[in-house]
Amino acid sequence: MIVITGGTGKLGSQVVEQLLRRVPAGEVGVSVREPGKAAGLAERGVRVRRGDFADPDSLADAFEGATQVLVVSTDASGEAALRHHVAAIDAARDAGAKRVLYTSHQAAADDSLFAPMPDHAATERHLAAAGPAFTALRNGFYAATVPLLLGPARETGELVAPADGPVSWTAHADLAEAAAVVLADEGRFDGPTPPLTAPVALDLEDVAGLLGELTGRTIRRVVADDDEWVAGLTAHGVPAAQAAMLLGMFRAARRGEFATTGPDLEELLGRPATPLRSILG
Numbered sequence: 001m002i003v004i005t006g007g008t009g010k011l012g013s014q015v016v017e018q019l020l021r022r023v024p025a026g027e028v029g030v031s032v033r034e035p036g037k038a039a040g041l042a043e044r045g046v047r048v049r050r051g052d053f054a055d056p057d058s059l060a061d062a063f064e065g066a067t068q069v070l071v072v073s074t075d076a077s078g079e080a081a082l083r084h085h086v087a088a089i090d091a092a093r094d095a096g097a098k099r100v101l102y103t104s105h106q107a108a109a110d111d112s113l114f115a116p117m118p119d120h121a122a123t124e125r126h127l128a129a130a131g132p133a134f135t136a137l138r139n140g141f142y143a144a145t146v147p148l149l150l151g152p153a154r155e156t157g158e159l160v161a162p163a164d165g166p167v168s169w170t171a172h173a174d175l176a177e178a179a180a181v182v183l184a185d186e187g188r189f190d191g192p193t194p195p196l197t198a199p200v201a202l203d204l205e206d207v208a209g210l211l212g213e214l215t216g217r218t219i220r221r222v223v224a225d226d227d228e229w230v231a232g233l234t235a236h237g238v239p240a241a242q243a244a245m246l247l248g249m250f251r252a253a254r255r256g257e258f259a260t261t262g263p264d265l266e267e268l269l270g271r272p273a274t275p276l277r278s279i280l281g
Contacts, residue, residue, distance in 0.1 A: 003029040006072040008037045014176030022184040031062035053084035059091035070101045085123040104136040106195040107257040114252035140170030140197030159208045160222045165254040166201035168261045171274035178268045194264040198273045201259045
């Protein structure tokens with residue numbers, strides 16, 4: 001039994017769909033906070049059980065009989081994120097899983113300027129110490145973030161954001177398929193994987209150029225002052241802590257934390273990675 005956490009989420013649901021192309025539905029289970037949302041999977045023969053990282057007791061039933069568990073990282077950050085990940089990893093171990101997999105990040109590091117990256121690094125350390133064989137999927141930065149950074153650029157002709165750096169923007173669909181390949185071919189990677197990224201890294205100047213090609217108009221990249229940008233976010237109701245975390249993403253990017261690329265994702269997929277142009281289009 002291969003159990004996927006967050007089986008109705010943006011990444012987890014796509015991992016399940018890709019996995020069902022490779023293994024029988026009776027060998028796939030999902031751990032979800034709201035089982036009713038996975039009724040369609042249950043009808044297809046997937047085992048659906050309630051599992052909530054914030055309720056560790058629920059995970060014993062969700063992971064029962066699992067040989068592999070894919071722990072999809074939580075949306076929480078800081079101590080809450082680590083607490084959730086530790087609960088899931090320990091529950092998978094206690095359920096007898098032979099391998100625990102975790103959706104980490106290619107920039108996972110204790111000294112990262114972007115807050116989620118130390119969370120990933122701490123989770124990887126716990127994963128390595130927990131006992132079972134493990135795989136940390138070092139995923140590229142989700143390309144779905146880019147449309148959120150554009151703001152009104154299509155209408156105004158200006159892409160306004162703090163100074164940044166190149167990022168290996170990578171599609172959810174590609175990372176989901178790669179995870180399914182690794183799950184179906186158990187033992188393909190032990191420990192952290194190589195970077196699973198798109199083959200190129202683009203900064204927002206590049207993104208502005210792509211957007212211009214797609215819209216047929218000039219999109220100018222405008223570099224905003226860090227403090228003014230954060231002040232603008234908070235003036236529009238974004239909590240100060242969240243605004244500071246988002247600024248950390250830009251600071252980390254301009255330090256080159258997300259610039260790493262590699263061939264391993266495309267080798268796993270057996271095809272080219274999805275270009276950012278397709279996601280923006």
